[in-house]
Amino acid sequence: MTQPTLTRSWVASANGHTDFPLQNLPLGVFSINGSAPRAGVAIGDSILDLHAAIDEFDGEARRAVEATAGGQLNAFFELGRGPRVALRERLLELLAEGSKLHTREAQVLHRAADCQMHVPARINDYTDFYVGIEHAQNVGKLFRPDNPLLPNYKYVPIGYHGRASTIRTSGTDVRRPKGQTLPAGQTEPTFGPCARLDYELELGIWIGQGNEMGDSIAIGDAADHIAGFCLLNDWSARDIQAWEYQPLGPFLSKSFITTISPWVVTAEALEPFRKAQPARPEGDPQPLSYLLDKRDQAAGALDIELEVLLTTATMREQNLPAHRLALSNSLHMYWTVAQLVAHHSVNGCQLQAGDLFGSGTLSGPQTGQFGSLLEMTEGGKIAVELPSGEVRKFLEDGDEIILRARCNREGFASIGFGECRGTVIAAR
Amino acid sequence: MTQPTLTRSWVASANGHTDFPLQNLPLGVFSINGSAPRAGVAIGDSILDLHAAIDEFDGEARRAVEATAGGQLNAFFELGRGPRVALRERLLELLAEGSKLHTREAQVLHRAADCQMHVPARINDYTDFYVGIEHAQNVGKLFRPDNPLLPNYKYVPIGYHGRASTIRTSGTDVRRPKGQTLPAGQTEPTFGPCARLDYELELGIWIGQGNEMGDSIAIGDAADHIAGFCLLNDWSARDIQAWEYQPLGPFLSKSFITTISPWVVTAEALEPFRKAQPARPEGDPQPLSYLLDKRDQAAGALDIELEVLLTTATMREQNLPAHRLALSNSLHMYWTVAQLVAHHSVNGCQLQAGDLFGSGTLSGPQTGQFGSLLEMTEGGKIAVELPSGEVRKFLEDGDEIILRARCNREGFASIGFGECRGTVIAAR
Structure with a gap:
């Protein structure tokens, strides 16, 4: 059971009643003002732009972020469990209270209400x-x-x-x-x-x-x-x-x-x-x-x-x-x-x-x-x-x-x- | 009825008993010896490599050939009837007896028996x-x-x-x-x-x-x-x-x-x-x-x-x-x-x-x-x-x-x- 129950996030809205606390971290594909669709992670009432924060990842987690390029999650899905878990572990650090990523909030975080969501992958069948x-x-x-x-x-x-x-x-x-x-x-x-x-x-x-x-x-x-x-x-x-x-x-x-x-x-x-x-x-x-x-x-x-x-x-x-x-x-x-x-x-x-x-x-x-x-x-x-x-x-x-x-x-x-x-x- | 019944092809095998006489000209995707799949046209016992012959096409026919790039015919299918008919008309000229393309046979024609055929398009549904x-x-x-x-x-x-x-x-x-x-x-x-x-x-x-x-x-x-x-x-x-x-x-x-x-x-x-x-x-x-x-x-x-x-x-x-x-x-x-x-x-x-x-x-x-x-x-x-x-x-x-x-x-x-x-x- 890997849920870090007690950890709080520096994204304040993630700590109250929300579908997307630090323990969730679902992936999706979003755009803003007609930009190209790109991968993000829901956190409270915000979306973390994975590619804007890509230099925060290395190893398997970096591989996972790279596989989300192009605005479709198929290649990320194909990677399987290992890189997905590594990405989650790193996201738990980055979005936890005290993380230095907080100082880059303006660059890496968007208000979800400002974003348009997309079907997250090319659905083959x-x-x-x-x-x-x-x-x-x-x-x-x-x-x-x-x-x-x-x-x-x-x-x-x-x-x-x-x-x-x-x-x-x-x-x-x-x-x-x-x-x-x-x-x-x-x-x-x-x-x-x-x-x-x-x-x-x-x-x-x-x-x-x-x-x-x-x-x-x-x-x-x-x-x-x-x-x-x-x-x-x-x-x-x-x-x-x-x-x-x-x-x-x-x-x-x-x-x-x-x-x-x-x-x-x-x-x-x-x-x-x-x-x-x-x-x-x-x-x-x-x-x-x-x-x-x-x-x-x-x-x-x-x-x-x-x-x-x-x-x-x-x-x-x-x-x-x-x-x-x-x-x-x-x-x-x-x-x-x-x-x-x-x-x-x-x-x-x-x-x-x-x-x-x-x-x-x-x-x-x-x-x-x-x-x-x-x-x-x-x-x-x-x-x-x-x-x-x-x-x-x-x-x-x-x-x-x-x-x-x-x-x-x-x-x-x-x-x-x-x-x-x-x-x-x-x-x- | 646009079938040029009496026209013969400089591809000799297209003039005998064949599925692919000059009047057919079906499109497909082929490769040779592990090459990248590319678009071709069946003619007799041979395949015309459309991209090897691309400088023979202009206007709507050229647009059709360009749409077959990438080894999948989806973009060509999407163009609809006009460019498809233009391509056919030009192919009828190029493959008819007396066409100058005959002199480029070695560059543009492959024996079908040497080729591997592929599913010709990405099938969405x-x-x-x-x-x-x-x-x-x-x-x-x-x-x-x-x-x-x-x-x-x-x-x-x-x-x-x-x-x-x-x-x-x-x-x-x-x-x-x-x-x-x-x-x-x-x-x-x-x-x-x-x-x-x-x-x-x-x-x-x-x-x-x-x-x-x-x-x-x-x-x-x-x-x-x-x-x-x-x-x-x-x-x-x-x-x-x-x-x-x-x-x-x-x-x-x-x-x-x-x-x-x-x-x-x-x-x-x-x-x-x-x-x-x-x-x-x-x-x-x-x-x-x-x-x-x-x-x-x-x-x-x-x-x-x-x-x-x-x-x-x-x-x-x-x-x-x-x-x-x-x-x-x-x-x-x-x-x-x-x-x-x-x-x-x-x-x-x-x-x-x-x-x-x-x-x-x-x-x-x-x-x-x-x-x-x-x-x-x-x-x-x-x-x-x-x-x-x-x-x-x-x-x-x-x-x-x-x-x-x-x-x-x-x-x-x-x-x-x-x-x-x-x-x-x-x-x-």
């Missing part, structure tokens, strides 16, 4: 998993009340290929998609704007070192291939999805946009928040051997509190605070992230630095824990009431969804992920 | 469609004899996202994948090498100019966004597929490798082989308006003869020729390539230069026209007999699959696509 078992059960119940989970669910970490070209960073508007839908009771589809627009609360997983095609990443090595984590909103057009998805899965119902939070929270920052994989209910099968590793079973799960909030245009006009739609946790993953990596590559599929995985929607089993409106409204049957007196079954134009994440543990500094925001705008 | 209606019906019949096509099939150009990282060029070995499969009559899966390895005969479509996220490409403009065509083998692990694909579609059963032929056959070369879209059978619905364009209906289909051949290790030892498994045609596409582009972007999904589409398996309705072993063997029930006395239900280690394509039309030079080859090697 994006895979969306479906390992939130409560979500799978909640959704399955809508279609198959007696048998919500398909027979493969507890053996196969279910996933599918997603669209990489439309992954955008927090704050990007979400244009309501158009498409084919089948009106209730009809046999012929119509074409028009999506009428059942939804969000999905997911954890994003950044892949670090990849593998050659034909090779597999063993479950025991899988954790070393993960560079970090973010939040991911898998926006979904439920009416388009229902009509298009048989037999090959979701396509245009998801590919119009996927939003991620811009900061890459490292495995090292999350180390204190690892837990044993929740015990499988009695009668659930053991994972097959290529998915089974003692260390992973003992500490492969992540205890991250996940939150969904909504504001509508009316709520913003009335200065009402964002309304919490859900509070959930990444412990609802049926498979660990190491199991996702081992499964994805077991057939010889090549993973590459900068690949992104989505976890699938991470709902809890109870009201108030559902990670999508599809679940909250039981497929559009029950309206959600908002503090403004409005109701929602699905998203309307002007609605903004905000995802947040936070890790808490007694005796450790609490860390957060920053936000993943998106506002729905009208169809073209 | 790969989408596999399912628009071979005979294949959909043949496969559907195995599962639903009375109702082989799902209700959406004749409205939605069905497709799904594929894995871009494992697309390889012709000649790359195909490592037999491992994975979970459910043995017949069992309720628990086992893990091991795929026992039902198959190929799929597809047309590949290279995207040229893209669109911004949130915009759509209108059906009338869609043809201008297509840079060219290739052959594509969508290798498939049928036993892994059957167990994993519900509810989100194929994943590890396809992502171990996809093989493409290396030459990009342009829309201009294929112009004489365009046809009216085959009439929909009586009772089939009209396409929705965003998929309907008169010009596309009149000339949006492609008449390309497609062939699958097999050799086994034993056949090669006995010097037996490759055995034809199927002869089919791209006219079995239920949707045109323009319809695929319009559909893919109708929700605002961003397409980018270098995206690749697969058509889906292009089978005919009859024996001898099936584009996969799944169809030929009726799901593994009927063995295929080979000239060596061997039989196959699915592919064995050492089997090589060869895809070929050819366009024939009275009064026009016949053109081909080159080969798409792959040999199965044993699982790790």
